[in-house]
Structure formats: structure tokens, C-alpha cells
Amino acid sequence: MNETTPLVPVHVISGFLGAGKTTLLKSVLASEAFGDSAVLINEFGDVGLDDRLLGEIAEDAVLLSSGCVCCTIRGELSEALRRLLSRRQDGEIPAFKRIVLETTGLADPGPIASTITADPVLRHHLRPGTNLTLVDALNAVDSRAQHPVWEAQVAVADKLVISKADLVEEDTLAGLEAMLDTINPAAQRLGAEALRQPSDELFASGPHLQRFTPGQVKSWLGPWRKPPQHDPEHLGDIRSFRLGLEGEVDWTCLGIWLSMLLNRHGSDILRVKGVLHVQGDDRPVVLHGVQHTIHPPEHVEAWPSDDRRSELIFITRDIDAERVTQSLATFMDKVSDHPSPRILHA
Numbered sequence: 319m320n321e322t323t324p325l326v327p328v329h330v331i332s333g334f335l336g337a338g339k340t341t342l343l344k345s346v347l348a349s350e351a352f353g354d355s356a357v358l359i360n361e362f363g364d365v366g367l368d369d370r371l372l373g374e375i376a377e378d379a380v381l382l383s384s385g386c387v388c389c390t391i392r393g394e395l396s397e398a399l400r401r402l403l404s405r406r407q408d409g410e411i412p413a414f415k416r417i418v419l420e421t422t423g424l425a426d427p428g429p430i431a432s433t434i435t436a437d438p439v440l441r442h443h444l445r446p447g448t449n450l451t452l453v454d455a456l457n458a459v460d461s462r463a464q465h466p467v468w469e470a471q472v473a474v475a476d477k478l479v480i481s482k483a484d485l486v487e488e489d490t491l492a493g494l495e496a497m498l499d500t501i502n503p504a505a506q507r508l509g510a511e512a513l514r515q516p517s518d519e520l521f522a523s524g525p526h527l528q529r530f531t532p533g534q535v536k537s538w539l540g541p542w543r544k545p546p547q548h549d550p551e552h553l554g555d556i557r558s559f560r561l562g563l564e565g566e567v568d569w570t571c572l573g574i575w576l577s578m579l580l581n582r583h584g585s586d587i588l589r590v591k592g593v594l595h596v597q598g599d600d601r602p603v604v605l606h607g608v609q610h611t612i613h614p615p616e617h618v619e620a621w622p623s624d625d626r627r628s629e630l631i632f633i634t635r636d637i638d639a640e641r642v643t644q645s646l647a648t649f650m651d652k653v654s655d656h657p658s659p660r661i662l663h664a
């Protein structure tokens with residue numbers, strides 16, 4: 319690479335579980351302005367669903383496996399970035415002008431920049447880009463109270479976008495704006511239209527930006543809390559597991575069960591995501607639950623392959639796969655008139 323070749327920015331989309339990162343990534347990839355982007359997705363849990371949800375929009379997306387980019391898999395992130403560069407060099411993938419990394423909802427994006435700058439190969443080709451953090455208007459107050467990483471995500475943001483503003487009252491929104499001001503007054507705020515129709519501005523840096531090193535952010539946040547650790551222990555008793563459902567699913571029955579589960583244990587069920595094969599429906603149904611809320615299910619046009627098994631992924635605190643499996647199996651047996659699918663968990 320000669321001296322005039324610009325370094326490729328690595329932009330990070332961050333935000334707590336269910337904040338809308340994949341939704342935004344989908345809009346980004348569908349937009350002409352971002353046609354020349356390479357994508358990295360980091361999901362927490364052994365099996366990711368985001369690649370299935372992104373479908374054909376991001377065929378070349380690279381999935382980083384279980385663990386957070388901020389701790390357990392930093393080596394894997396460097397590796398994936400190097401691989402992208404060499405595939406580009408070999409002409410296996412088209413040239414790209416930027417890399418967009420979607421982190422897990424539990425990652426502290428702070429250390430990602432140093433993963434790039436500390437690596438002698440990467441820093442020759444790449445530079446840290448914009449940290450964009452999504453803040454879920456519906457769950458912000460609870461997430462902040464319970465998960466220190468929420469503040470770290472807000473604190474390191476160059477840009478903040480409030481998602482799900484359409485689901486809260488104006489007073490709640492104003493309170494959230496004020497809360498964000500106390501944590502990160504330096505971040506540029508983008509309005510909800512940035513989520514629907516992302517433009518160049520999404521990742522563009524501007525003179526208003528103040529850059530913090532992770533160390534500065536921590537001392538700045540010091541008065542409020544103990545800084546999050548950059549090791550797997552900050553995940554604490556959070557766990558993730560996947561249920562595979564073999565056979566068609568009785569949608570009404572599953573919906574009632576899930577509502578009851580979230581109603582009772584919502585604060586400990588951080589995230590539920592699913593792709594379901596619903597009885598009598600040829601199209602997959604995508605399901606999202608975030609703490610106490612279930613978002614309206616979405617129909618996807620078609621299954622991406624012949625594999626039509628339903629999958630539900632849970633990220634929980636202190637609730638294990640056996641308990642959830644047993645609860646679902648018992649409920650379906652008792653309530654549904656249809657044969658119950660076989661439930662496997664991993």
C-alpha cells in the first residue's frame with residue numbers, strides 16, 4: 319500500500335441487546351450510499367441468528383463466533399479483519415471503502431479501536447471509525463440500572479441514535495435525552511430518520527466530535543459506577559442458549575407462553591429472538607422480545623434454504639435452557655390442539 323491510499327475506517331454499531339442494531343444494519347446495507355461496505359457481525363451465544371435475518375443482503379458478512387469482541391474474541395476480531403483485507407487483496411471480494419462491525423449487545427465497544435491500532439498489520443490498512451450507539455427508548459432506564467456495560471456503550475459513542483422513540487411518550491423521550499446528556503454530552507445526536515434512511519452522515523466524523531480514550535471514559539464515569547471489566551467476567555450470570563423446534567409451531571400457543579414468560583421473568587430474560595415455522599404458513603416468522611416487551615412478529619418473504627426448523631435464542635440471567643424447555647413443552651402439551659413440536663436445546 320502506498321502512502322496516499324486512505325486507511326479504511328472500521329465503524330462500530332453498538333447498543334444494548336435488542337436496541338435495533340441489526341435493523342439498522344439492514345437499512346445500511348440496503349442503501350446505495352453504503353454499497354461498498356464489508357460487514358462483520360459479532361453475536362453472543364453459540365448460534366447467531368442475525369445472519370439469517372440479514373439474509374441475502376449481506377451474503378459476504380463475516381460472523382464472529384460466541385463471545386464479545388471486547389474481551390473473549392479480540393484475537394478473532396483481528397483475525398477476521400486480516401482475512402477481509404487479504405480476500406480483498408486477492409480479489410475474492412470486491413474492494414470496500416469501509417467496514418461495519420455490529421457488536422453484541424453486551425460488548426463494550428471501547429477496546430475495539432485499540433485492537434486495530436495495536437496491530438502492526440491492521441493499522442497499516444485500517445483506522446478506527448465512528449462508534450455509533452443505539453439507545454433503546456423503551457428499555458434504557460432498566461438496562462442502565464442493571465447492566466454497567468450500557469453506560470460504557472453510551473459513553474464511548476461518537477454518535478447516539480435513540481431507537482423505538484415511536485414506542486414511548488414524549489416525556490420519557492425528553493428524560494432519556496437529558497440522561498444521555500449527563501453521560502455523553504459530546505456525542506452527536508441523530509434523529510430516528512437516520513435509522514430508516516441512513517445517509518453518509520451516519521458514520522461521518524465532524525468537528526463537533528470529542529474523542530475519548532477508553533481510559534478517559536472510565537475516569538469520567540468513575541463517580542457513578544465501577545467501570546466494567548474487559549474480560550468475560552462482566553458477563554456474570556448471563557447465559558445464552560438455543561431451542562430448536564422440530565415440526566410446525568402453534569403460533570397462538572407459543573405467543574401466549576412467551577407473553578407469560580416475559581411477564582413473569584422479563585427482567586431476567588434479556589433477549590429472545592426466533593425464526594419460526596408457523597402452522598399453515600409458508601413464510602418464516604421472525605420474533606423479537608426484549609425484556610418485558612415482545613415486538614410485533616414480522617413475516618420474511620421466504621425461507622433462505624430448505625431447512626425450515628424453528629429456532630428460538632434466549633439470552634437470560636440465571637435462567638437455564640432446561641427450565642425454559644420444560645416450561646414450553648408442558649404448556650404446549652396442555653394447551654395446543656395440534657401435535658407439539660419436539661424441542662431440542664443447545
Ligand SMILES: Nc1nc2c(ncn2[C@@H]2O[C@H](COP(=O)(O)OP(=O)(O)OP(=O)(O)O)[C@@H](O)[C@H]2O)c(=O)[nH]1
Binds near residue numbers: 333337341484485613
Ligand atoms: N417500534 C420500533 N421497533 C424497533 C425499532 N428499532 C428496532 N425495532 C425492533 O426491535 C426488535 C429488535 O431489533 P434488532 O435490530 O434485532 O435488535 P439488535 O440490537 O440487533 O438485537 P441483538 O442482536 O439481540 O442485540 C425488532 O423487532 C425490531 O423490528 C424502532 O425504532 N421502533
